[in-house]
Amino acid sequence: AVVSTQSTGISELDSINQLELLITGELDTCQRTEIMVNIDPVRRTAVYIKEDFKLLFGNQWDHAKCKTNLFYPFNVSGVDWSIVQLYNITGDAAETTNLAEYYPDVVQQLYEVILLFMDAQEPLKCQLPDVDNSFPNEVVPFCLPWDFPDGVTPSWATYALLD
Numbered sequence: 001a002v003v004s005t006q007s008t009g010i011s012e013l014d015s016i017n018q019l020e021l022l023i024t025g026e027l028d029t030c031q032r033t034e035i036m037v038n039i040d041p042v043r044r045t046a047v048y049i050k051e052d053f054k055l056l057f058g059n060q061w062d063h064a065k066c067k068t069n070l071f072y073p074f075n076v077s078g079v080d081w082s083i084v085q086l087y088n089i090t091g092d093a094a095e096t097t098n099l100a101e102y103y104p105d106v107v108q109q110l111y112e113v114i115l116l117f118m119d120a121q122e123p124l125k126c127q128l129p130d131v132d133n134s135f136p137n138e139v140v141p142f143c144l145p146w147d148f149p150d151g152v153t154p155s156w157a158t159y160a161l162l163d
Contacts, residue, residue, distance in 0.1 A: 016032050033050065035048075040058075041078030043058060043060075044064075044080040050110055053086060054087045055084075056084070057111075057114070074118065084100045086107055087099060
């Protein structure tokens with residue numbers, strides 16, 4: 001299998017007009033061919049979709065939560081690269097057959113794109129874990145990329161913890 005090496009460009013990912021798709025519902029009007037689903041240094045996972053393939057790294061069922069005394073690097077050490085899953089989401093929508101061992105070239109190509117995303121990210125503006133009311137913590141279990149006045153997090157910026 002060959003995955004196109006052409007990329008929409010990291011800086012352009014959020015600027016692809018999807019209005020026609022949303023209005024008409026016609027899937028052939030979708031201009032997006034790739035999406036970085038997530039990179040989660042707490043759960044040590046990453047998910048990236050390009051064309052027909054979905055690549056997952058790390059234990060996707062890990063329910064790890066932030067600990068205020070730990071530092072979660074947003075770099076290569078922040079993902080468990082030893083657990084690899086690759087699915088053809090067009091031909092196997094239920095994701096029942098892991099194709100990683102059959103398409104190592106696709107895994108490598110998509111892995112390299114994930115690394116590019118990691119390299120292109122600006123450091124998060126997070127307080128250090130040893131500062132009172134810093135993020136992540138038990139109330140806000142993720143790093144916030146912005147600072148709020150007087151350290152008060154508005155209700156719209158928080159998520160309920162799921163146990």
